[in-house]
Amino acid sequence: MRVRPTVEDAAVPHHAGHRDRLRERFSKAGPNAVADYELLELVLFRSIPRRDVKPIAKALLARFGNLAEIVAAPVPLLAEVEGVGNATALDIKIIAAFNQRTLRTEVSDRDIIGSFDRMMDYIRAVMAHEAREQFRLLFLDRKNGLIADEVQHIGTVDFTPVTPREVVRRALELHASAIILVHNHPSGDVTPSMADIEMTRQIIDMAQPLGIKVHDHVIVGRANSVSLRKSRYI
Secondary structure (H helix, E strand, O other), X not given: OOOOOOHHHHHOXXXXXXXXXXXXXXXXXXXXXXXXXXHHHHHHHHXXXXXOOHHXXXXXXXXXXXXXXXXXXXXXXXXXXXXXXXXXXXXXXXXXXXXXXXXXXXXXXXXXXXXXXXXXXXXXXXXXXXXOOEEEEEEEOOOOOXXXXXXXXXXXXXXXXXXXXXXXXXXXXXXXOEEEEEEEXXXXXXXXXXXXXXXXXXXXXXXXXXXXXXXXXXXXXOOOEEXXXXXXXX
């Protein structure tokens, strides 16, 4: 015999209990037990307390492609997704900032050269998904510890103006013994241009007589990166 739903049953949303079940699964089995959209749901639970957020999580993934692109997206674009809004978009950016700050802390007190993979995790987090080119400098002390991490220039989608004189001047101001050059290619193609290689060699030639070593120049894309030193461009 088929039982008709009561008024009380109709008042219960179809997603009732879903939050508790998803939290319990995450708590017991860890992050690998949940899909990307479910992990995003867990984040959205706090921002959107009284709504089924599964469609919102899936809409964000459909719009931006993956979690990395979501956290890298600017607030106005995030807020365009139905159900998100400015407050929720800001919460997502706070999570992105927390992740970047954590990764930066992990490289700050270490030998950067000896922790190259960890440094690259940080660089990818802060630069890989930028829509415009950034030219970034990591200034190191004699033990290759991080003195400062600075964005020197922000350019267009495919060009960042920078001069070797500016780079060396800033290194001298900070009493840096070494530097690592980093910039991103928003196109995703991390092949260094002749201008990238020539500019790096000019910085090396200018810095070396002053006792400043250029350890590397790293180009970062959305999916991969290239070291000019390891690739023997310099």
